Amino acid sequence: MLLFVDNLTNVDFSYLDPTRGIVGETWLANIRLHGDLNEQSMVCDFGRVKKVVRHWLDTELDHRLAVPARADNIEISESNDRIELTWTLTNGEFIHLSCPRQAIALVDATELSAESIARWCETQLEVAFAQKLDKLELDFSTEHIEGAFYHYSHGLKKHDGNCQRIAHGHRSRIDIWQDGIKAPALEQHWAELWRDIYIGTREDISSAVTVAGVDYLDFAYQAPQGEFTLRIPQSHCYIIDSDTTVECLAEHMAGETARLYPDSQLRIRAYEGINKGAEAYR
Numbered sequence: 001m002l003l004f005v006d007n008l009t010n011v012d013f014s015y016l017d018p019t020r021g022i023v024g025e026t027w028l029a030n031i032r033l034h035g036d037l038n039e040q041s042m043v044c045d046f047g048r049v050k051k052v053v054r055h056w057l058d059t060e061l062d063h064r065l066a067v068p069a070r071a072d073n074i075e076i077s078e079s080n081d082r083i084e085l086t087w088t089l090t091n092g093e094f095i096h097l098s099c100p101r102q103a104i105a106l107v108d109a110t111e112l113s114a115e116s117i118a119r120w121c122e123t124q125l126e127v128a129f130a131q132k133l134d135k136l137e138l139d140f141s142t143e144h145i146e147g148a149f150y151h152y153s154h155g156l157k158k159h160d161g162n163c164q165r166i167a168h169g170h171r172s173r174i175d176i177w178q179d180g181i182k183a184p185a186l187e188q189h190w191a192e193l194w195r196d197i198y199i200g201t202r203e204d205i206s207s208a209v210t211v212a213g214v215d216y217l218d219f220a221y222q223a224p225q226g227e228f229t230l231r232i233p234q235s236h237c238y239i240i241d242s243d244t245t246v247e248c249l250a251e252h253m254a255g256e257t258a259r260l261y262p263d264s265q266l267r268i269r270a271y272e273g274i275n276k277g278a279e280a281y282r
Contacts, residue, residue, distance in 0.1 A: 003033040009054045012273045014153040014169035015066035015112045018090045020196045021236045024153040024169020026273040027140035034135035063162035064105040093233045100226040103165040114140040148191035149173040154199045154244040157221040166228035175269040199244045246272040254280035
């Protein structure tokens with residue numbers, strides 16, 4: 001017998017890609033359990049399925065940076081509940097991160113994809129369910145977006161939850177209306193500008209350095225979970241003067257777009273993952 005739950009929950013996180021760098025992502029989780037019926041004539045109670053899967057994903061993947069622990073181009077060291085890693089990109093540039101261990105998901109894989117992360121999750125979830133199942137299957141899907149969208153990563157040092165982690169992210173659509181009319185060209189402009197971007201707050205930049213001819217930005221801040229530092233190629237970054245909450249991002253986009261079209265009425269709807277976000281107006 002097969003029990004399934006589609007779109008059970010969504011996870012907002014970032015992962016390391018050898019070409020794209022730090023990629024913000026939002027996935028929907030779908031679960032399937034194979035097994036015999038129990039004394040209640042169920043494979044497993046839906047309530048328990050939702051509780052176990054949501055709790056595990058919220059704890060172990062959501063708002064973390066997923067890292068392929070067996071990749072050849074990564075160096076990892078752990079000490080006293082902290083982790084440091086260096087990720088070398090295919091073009092020779094690198095990303096260096098130092099943060100609390102809880103901000104990282106060490107995935108037992110050589111490279112990361114929806115499939116490899118799902119297989120890693122399945123192994124952990126089989127233990128979390130603590131009951132006999134013939135098979136557990138998990139897969140991830142993305143929100144269907146007909147228009148423009150972008151992948152971004154960030155960290156919110158003032159947040160008292162997991163948003164404070166310096167490298168987590170989202171896959172987000174963008175809607176813009178200019179003088180009351182949908183403006184797909186403006187939406188695509190922001191989607192291209194923020195493609196696979198790390199959006200940083202200017203005051204979090206601790207230094208700017210050049211290594212082997214490549215310009216890097218160093219970000220550093222102290223948050224409730226601990227100290228976070230990140231060195232990332234400047235070409236992967238977009239800097240704003242405020243925090244990087246979705247409210248501030250919507251306001252920033254509205255302000256910058258108004259500079260291009262000062263005589264237009266603008267409505268910016270920025271998303272943070274799926275079905276949530278903020279609007280700003282000019």
